[in-house]
Amino acid sequence: MVTDDNMSNDDEAPNEMTPLEFAHLGEGEVAYIRELSGARAAKLFGINSEIPANQQVYSLHAADGTPMAVSDSLDAIVESAWEHELDTVSLH
Numbered sequence: 001m002v003t004d005d006n007m008s009n010d011d012e013a014p015n016e017m018t019p020l021e022f023a024h025l026g027e028g029e030v031a032y033i034r035e036l037s038g039a040r041a042a043k044l045f046g047i048n049s050e051i052p053a054n055q056q057v058y059s060l061h062a063a064d065g066t067p068m069a070v071s072d073s074l075d076a077i078v079e080s081a082w083e084h085e086l087d088t089v090s091l092h
Contacts, residue, residue, distance in 0.1 A: 030063045031086040033077055041070045060088075 035058055036044070038051035044059065045067050051057055058077040060069040069080045081088045 030089065031068065031081050031084075032061050032063070032089045033074070033081070034059050034061065045070055 035056055037053060038055040038057055039053035041051065041057045041059055042048065042053075047070075051072065055072065057070055057072050058074050059067060060077045060080055061067055068084075069077060071077050071080075078088060
């Protein structure tokens with residue numbers, strides 16, 4: 001019996017994803033939010049900012065880890081994700 005696209009019958013294991021397929025999982029659909037220091041954000045985004053090095057900020061990243069936005073406001077980061085029609089998850 002076929003149960004879903006990844007299973008051919010009850011006796012077979014699901015098809016495995018290739019590393020490339022896994023790398024693109026969630027691309028354009030999911031982003032994650034991280035809390036980090038101003039110093040780490042400046043280094044990660046390659047920016048000279050007026051954010052104090054020890055201030056906590058929030059960053060938005062594509063599913064593959066690509067940095068997209070940084071702000072000292074969690075609401076602004078969530079809004080940025082919504083504007084790009086991305087579902088968000090938080091990393092702790």
